Amino acid sequence: MAVSDSTSSTVVDVVGVVLAGGIGSRLYPASRGHRPKQFLSLFGDRSFLTRTVDRLRGVTDTILILTRDAFAETVREQVSDVTVITEPVGRDTGPAALYATHYVEETYGDDAVVLLAPSDHVVGAAFDTAVRRMSAVAMNTNRLVTLGVAPTRPETGYGYIEPAATINSINGLNDNAVSWKSIQSFHEKPEVETAKKYIEAGHYWNAGIFAWRPAVFNTVAADSPLAPLQTALQNNTSESVADVFAASDSQSVDRAIFEQSEATAVVPTDMMWDDIGTWDAFDRLATQDELITENINTQTASAEDEHSDTTTREETVTVGDVEVEMIDSTDNIIVGNGSHISTVGVSGLIIVTWNDRTLVVNKDDAQSVRELVSRLRESGLF
Amino acid sequence: MAVSDSTSSTVVDVVGVVLAGGIGSRLYPASRGHRPKQFLSLFGDRSFLTRTVDRLRGVTDTILILTRDAFAETVREQVSDVTVITEPVGRDTGPAALYATHYVEETYGDDAVVLLAPSDHVVGAAFDTAVRRMSAVAMNTNRLVTLGVAPTRPETGYGYIEPAATINSINGLNDNAVSWKSIQSFHEKPEVETAKKYIEAGHYWNAGIFAWRPAVFNTVAADSPLAPLQTALQNNTSESVADVFAASDSQSVDRAIFEQSEATAVVPTDMMWDDIGTWDAFDRLATQDELITENINTQTASAEDEHSDTTTREETVTVGDVEVEMIDSTDNIIVGNGSHISTVGVSGLIIVTWNDRTLVVNKDDAQSVRELVSRLRESGLF
Known part of the structure; x- marks a missing residue:
């Protein structure tokens, strides 16, 4: 879908970036070193990856899949019509997000919206609306946007997002109002009692689905632990990119970027979401x-x-x-x-x-x- | 081995008859309809059947394997040098014992000793001595002989043999004395408290290993539930044998023959024995x-x-x-x-x-x- 920029009246692309370089090892022995979770078809004919990409087709203008070299062939077999890019080495979502954002900026220009999503989660039908809202907020607020899923249980395996109290609103698709809140802080996997308090306090689950414009992301990255990798990408020598990538710490995009910025936003949703991290x-x-x-x-x-x-x-x-x-x-x-x-x-x-x-x-x-x-x-x- | 008949001084054959028509279904899924327990190699390269036959080679003069048609090919693959006979239909060990005894009598004469053994049990090294003793008693006493294994636990899954108190003795191989007792009664799978009493009273486990001369067996069979099958076998028309066999009740040789006779004997042994009926x-x-x-x-x-x-x-x-x-x-x-x-x-x-x-x-x-x-x-x- 194209998102209209209410400030400039231009129409920009939403680029879905699917992260498909992980393993999902706790679903062993279905998941294996050569057959990570996102390639599994546990629900019928289509794999987690294929389902993720099909979902994004309706709500993005173009889709990229970011994976590692060893998985690129399988990605192309499962999703043959989508651009596949590979990161030099796996370093969690922080370096991956920067790498993908740089690619989007170079290829689709700075007015694009990056919509980053995991390839191995299960989501409900409300995903479409949620993504449209996130994209609209990312386009129109100059903020780093995350999706906040309304919790349904005091899960200790997820991260939680603590929003600010104030509810903001913009006009989104078809002029429907889209609510968002700024983010106070992120909380990683809590004890169960703490999780209960988070739920009472109105915190959200962090589903790992994010949206931003490259310029907004890059401004934060320049003053973040990802700065050396950003410099390497801008200097554009593939050898040094690989070296700096390999030298980067593994860290999530929430920690490496979102926690470095005041300009963050959470779009709430009550969509069904599960990362199916473990067999239970x-x-x-x-x-x-x-x-x-x-x-x-x-x-x-x-x-x-x-x-x-x-x-x-x-x-x-x-x-x-x-x-x-x-x-x-x-x-x-x-x-x-x-x-x-x-x-x-x-x-x-x-x-x-x-x-x-x-x-x-x-x-x-x-x-x-x-x-x-x-x-x-x-x-x-x- | 040849057993010397102390009464007639003739030397007779001991014919090992291995019963290999069962299923051993409680070892599923290793055992299956087409792959019964006796064909499994759980202890190395050799199957239960192969081990049984190899054991008997040293203590019998010739070996027959009695199985069902569906398994005959697999039996021949596993034990290629032994005569395989097939029973028309599976009816437990009673009809099988009669069928095999008739075959032995026709082929090896009435002076042979039938040594009947299951193909799917595990036994210790004392098996050799035990079989030699059983064969000697069968040859020299005109009795139906069974092996009585000294129990090592109050097992509820086995049958027990209650011996008479008197210990009898004959001269066996190399003139070593062989002890045997007459049998008071057979007791099927008892409750655990009863099993404990059996052990205290000196009862034995019934390992399903038997020895007899055809004439002794046939005399008892003529006045037993197996009489119709015996008649059919003597009349020697294969069609009527198959029909009568199929019409026979399934019953064990202990019940159909041994319990019909006063002329029974148990040869005690403390050899290790286990039927490995279940996975535990x-x-x-x-x-x-x-x-x-x-x-x-x-x-x-x-x-x-x-x-x-x-x-x-x-x-x-x-x-x-x-x-x-x-x-x-x-x-x-x-x-x-x-x-x-x-x-x-x-x-x-x-x-x-x-x-x-x-x-x-x-x-x-x-x-x-x-x-x-x-x-x-x-x-x-x-």
């Missing part, structure tokens, strides 16, 4: 009516014992292409790709088979899959 | 020094929490060709064929992957795999 996320997704949940099903074991523990959920959630036979089994998550999995007398487990790999993990330990993967990586087995 | 048997086998335990290993997870529950065993037993990575996991049994299995935070589970099938079962429910298999069979998936 599928318990939530199975109950999301809004979501396209092809290949996510619930199934109840025919138990002989009727006196089952009422504090556990009866259903088992199955994900992907998997046939399941269960006896006296409740409250499990079972995942496979062309697998046949049987369970007898087990509860509260996540069971994943993917090609030649199998994982059995207690639901309470879904986060520890990261530790498992780091061990496998040490052995060259990830 | 591997907890026992892992601690059996006597056994050739290639491909059975124990492994302890490196847990971050040192305060683990001291009532559970720390070790996980791995069986077969399986690589394992564990975090905070204890007391599991993990089985695979070329598999890589990871666990996080789980205890007391049996996890088996075999080709495209996976099973996760609570150790306490290992017996219920039978129920699982009966469901899979109904769906044509076993």
